[in-house]
Amino acid sequence: MTRTSFIPDRRIFLAGTAASLFMPAFAHAEAADLNLFVGTYSSDGAKGIYPLTYKAATDSWALGRAMPAIENVSFGAYSPTSKHYYLLNEKDDGRIGVYDQSWTQSYEVSSQGAAPCYAMVDPTGGYLAVANYSSGNIVVFKIGAEGGLEQPPVNRQNKGTGPNKDRQEGPHAHWVQFHGDHIYSVDLGTDQILGYSFDAAGGKVGEAFEAYHAPGGAGPRHLAFHPDGVHAFLVTELSSVVIVLKKTANGRFEAIQTISPLPEGYMGESFCAHITLNAAADRLYVSNRGHNSIAVFDVAADGRLSLRQISPTLGNWPRFFALYEAQKRLVVAHQKSNDLVVFAVSDDGTVTPKDQKINVSIPVFIGAVA
Numbered sequence: 001m002t003r004t005s006f007i008p009d010r011r012i013f014l015a016g017t018a019a020s021l022f023m024p025a026f027a028h029a030e031a032a033d034l035n036l037f038v039g040t041y042s043s044d045g046a047k048g049i050y051p052l053t054y055k056a057a058t059d060s061w062a063l064g065r066a067m068p069a070i071e072n073v074s075f076g077a078y079s080p081t082s083k084h085y086y087l088l089n090e091k092d093d094g095r096i097g098v099y100d101q102s103w104t105q106s107y108e109v110s111s112q113g114a115a116p117c118y119a120m121v122d123p124t125g126g127y128l129a130v131a132n133y134s135s136g137n138i139v140v141f142k143i144g145a146e147g148g149l150e151q152p153p154v155n156r157q158n159k160g161t162g163p164n165k166d167r168q169e170g171p172h173a174h175w176v177q178f179h180g181d182h183i184y185s186v187d188l189g190t191d192q193i194l195g196y197s198f199d200a201a202g203g204k205v206g207e208a209f210e211a212y213h214a215p216g217g218a219g220p221r222h223l224a225f226h227p228d229g230v231h232a233f234l235v236t237e238l239s240s241v242v243i244v245l246k247k248t249a250n251g252r253f254e255a256i257q258t259i260s261p262l263p264e265g266y267m268g269e270s271f272c273a274h275i276t277l278n279a280a281a282d283r284l285y286v287s288n289r290g291h292n293s294i295a296v297f298d299v300a301a302d303g304r305l306s307l308r309q310i311s312p313t314l315g316n317w318p319r320f321f322a323l324y325e326a327q328k329r330l331v332v333a334h335q336k337s338n339d340l341v342v343f344a345v346s347d348d349g350t351v352t353p354k355d356q357k358i359n360v361s362i363p364v365f366i367g368a369v370a
Contacts, residue, residue, distance in 0.1 A: 031056040031327045039073030039365035049073050063358050074117045076367045081125025084147030088116040112139045122178040129176045136171025138185045142203050154205040160190035163217045175222045182251050188219045195251045212253040224277045231303035235275040257304050261286040261295030273319050283349035287318040309350045314341050322366040333363035
């Protein structure tokens with residue numbers, strides 16, 4: 001095992017102090033500092049994960065030195081029960097690194113598939129689910145003593161294709177999450193949301209059932225659940241729409257609305273990426289890669305959406321973004337322009353660029369330091 005730690009690099013600093021003099025609305029005493037980390041795809045210019053800190057008093061951001069031993073962090077999850085991080089190494093032989101709070105790697109295990117891209121810990125902190133994109137399967141690990149991932153995990157392999165021969169030649173699990181007494185996964189390759197019964201007490205995972213089938217070629221990517229337990233919002237990568245879903249019997253969903261996050265009449269190439277619902281569940285955010293924008297929707301009581309804003313993200317390929325409501329900030333990670341761009345979030349949910357940019361190579365995930 002190799003012990004590593006985040007070392008601030010003051011040469012890499014985003015100054016926001018001057019701007020903070022003109023932003024009394026955001027200088028609330030309640031706004032806390034942020035301790036984050038940025039996952040990157042490993043390359044000549046990107047090595048591992050980078051610490052990122054935000055100081056609310058000065059409205060300033062600082063990027064620390066990389067931890068190069070942690071590679072290809074496409075996504076990560078943290079268990080407050082085991083107090084360990086689970087970071088995905090997105091490669092053909094997918095790996096999951098297990099790290100304690102000092103970022104010491106306890107060990108790593110196989111993700112039991114290729115190109116793991118999404119991970120989630122269940123509400124008890126006792127189970128980890130991982131979606132393997134290229135192999136089209138999800139795995140569910142029990143988190144054991146000292147944060148260990150018990151073997152063997154439950155492995156659920158999907159099968160099938162979609163009409164897009166280039167992108168849907170086989171199953172591609174792109175998202176997985178625990179929700180009540182079910183686990184749900186989204187498969188871009190087969191246009192499906194799959195459901196699995198889940199018993200946290202015994203760790204039992206049922207066989208897959210089709211919870212929803214999107215229109216052919218839609219290429220669903222990520223899902224966000226409404227806290228009412230009835231509605232959900234599915235974002236599609238290939239057709240670039242948001243589908244509002246309503247739960248029916250037996251853990252299944254039906255579509256009640258389809259809406260575009262792109263400007264009316266836009267004919268250019270674009271692929272939706274990430275989706276996030278705010279805590280009050282009255283605003284929904286979606287990123288558009290290609291159009292390079294964030295769409296903001298109002299969410300009605302019946303779950304239906306109305307478009308409030310489409311804002312340029314001022315970078316190329318917004319694969320991931322993170323919403324920090326206490327700080328009234330939204331941070332967008334641009335995979336192709338190698339930067340993070342910061343936005344202020346207004347009371348009505350709209351976003352405004354802060355003229356704050358953090359340069360980092362191939363950022364694809366932003367996580368919180370526990």
